[in-house]
Amino acid sequence: MKTIDKVVYAVLFLICSIGLYFGLTDKEFFDTYYAQEDGLVEYGTALMLFIISLICLYRLITISKGKSITWKIGTLLFAILFLFGAGEEVSWGQRILGVESSEFFIENNAQGETNLHNMVVGETKVNKLIFSQLLMVVMVMYLIVSPILYRKKEWFKQLVNTFAVPMVKWHHTIAFLTATALVVSNPAGRTWEVYELVFGAIFILIFLAPLNNSIFKKES
Structure with a gap:
């Protein structure tokens, strides 16, 4: 484990632990200040997702020569995916820029914002169905099962490498499980905001130095 991994994990553990303390002792403070809307936690998550997107774009620009078309497609899709996640996290800068939502989003978005994850279809919240339940299943599969x-x-290894999927190391999995235990123990309403921040940080570490780092080397 590299020094940067240890530093990031120490900071995340501190963030989660302090959050748990406030969640157990002062839920209002946690929800209103510690993990508030448009606060450091939320913007931190968006920044980390954006950085991951930049890492993918940088690789696509600098080392894609000689790589397979599937490698390029996989890297591009990850860049788009994490850029989308970053934009959704801050409602595409709507609140920062003070842009009003259109009538469609006012009527169909749970928070009246210009984003997809707070949309309501019938009686179902997209955020709960896709961005919470389904995403959690994907995370468990990726961080626990795929390693x-x-x-x-061998067939799975070849598939992952072919589409340039950064593979998880065991310390990433352990960090995920530890963070999950701390977040689940927090009874505050906005505790999942901290969870998203943890995910962002762990994914940066995964994308910077995955188990299959050799497939992200420049072809000689």
């Missing part, structure tokens, strides 16, 4: 398959199944 096992990558090490044991």
Whole structure:
């Protein structure tokens, strides 16, 4: 484990622990100040997702020569995915720029904002169905199941490498499980904002130095 990993994990543990303390002792302070809307936690998450997108774009520009078309497609899709996540996190800068939502979003968005994750379809909140439940399943598969398959199944290893999917190291998985335990123990309403921040930080570490780092080297 590199020094940067240790530093990031120490900071995340501190953030989660302090959040847990306030969640147990003063939920109002946690929700209103610590993990507030448009606060450091939320903007921190957006920044980390944006950085991951930049990492992917940088690789696409600097080392894609000689790589397969599937490698390029995978890297581009990750760049788009994390850019989308960053934009959604801050409602595409709407609140920062003071832009009013259109009538469509006012009527169909739970918070009246210009984003997709707070949309309401019928009685179902998209955020709860897709961005919470489904995303959690994907995270568990990626952070826990895929590292096992990558090490044991050659076909899976080849598939992952072909589409330039950065593979998780065990310390990433341990960090994820530790953060999950701390966040689940927090009874505050906005505790998942901290969880998103943790995800962003862990994913930066994964994308910077994945287990299959060799596939992100420049072709000689």
